[in-house]
Amino acid sequence: MYLGQEYVIANWFIIHFTENNGMAFGLQWGGETGKLLLSLFRLVAVVVLGYYLVRFIKDKKPTLLITCTSLVLAGALGNIIDSMLYGYLFTSSEFQIAAFDPGNGYSSLLHGKVVDMFYFPIIQTILPEWLPFWGGQSFVFFQPVFNIADASISCGIITGLIFQKRFFPPNEENVKTGNELITDQQDQSNDSGNIEA
Numbered sequence: 001m002y003l004g005q006e007y008v009i010a011n012w013f014i015i016h017f018t019e020n021n022g023m024a025f026g027l028q029w030g031g032e033t034g035k036l037l038l039s040l041f042r043l044v045a046v047v048v049l050g051y052y053l054v055r056f057i058k059d060k061k062p063t064l065l066i067t068c069t070s071l072v073l074a075g076a077l078g079n080i081i082d083s084m085l086y087g088y089l090f091t092s093s094e095f096q097i098a099a100f101d102p103g104n105g106y107s108s109l110l111h112g113k114v115v116d117m118f119y120f121p122i123i124q125t126i127l128p129e130w131l132p133f134w135g136g137q138s139f140v141f142f143q144p145v146f147n148i149a150d151a152s153i154s155c156g157i158i159t160g161l162i163f164q165k166r167f168f169p170p171n172e173e174n175v176k177t178g179n180e181l182i183t184d185q186q187d188q189s190n191d192s193g194n195i196e197a
Helices: 031-058 065-087 146-164 178-196
Strands: 006-010 013-020 112-121 123-126 138-141
Touching: 031 065, 065 112, 065 146, 112 146
Parallel strands: none
Antiparallel strands: 006 013, 013 112, 123 138
16 A cells, blocks of 8 residues: 555545554654664664563463563554664555565664554544534544554553552552541651651
8 A cells, every 4th residue: 555545444434544653643843863863762662571471471470461461562662663674675665556575665773763654533523502613513533643562562561550459469568547547647757756856
């Protein structure tokens, strides 16, 4: 596909080929240096996530926590592969279908773009006039174009946040009620008063 080409599967499901220059939703900063730093940050994040995944498996953490971490790791790895290699391996897809030409691509290693292709405009409406700032404007949900890696990261993070208390239950020895905490603070202040006297 060439850049911007799309196939309408249904009104709410469109395959739309685009390339993401930077972070989530196409945000960018710092030009080429920023892109390099972003790619290096992604590499470090994958190493850290891999370390924690191995630890979670060894410590026999809940299966859902391992699944969430795996989803985030897999998505981050997928986006890294795109940003590291896509620009190096493929020519530009602007006004043409990209050609596989290793070493003669549109960019160097670590400076490529991430391919996005899913567009789900499930809700398309006009916002009510009484709404401050956005009243009367068109509204599309879900507007950003994304890929499977983005969906994997989002599902892993959202599920992890929803079930975080199950994954990391408080240690009963360290949990104190408000009254116990106040009593401890009073005991500490009494002890410090006795020391000064």
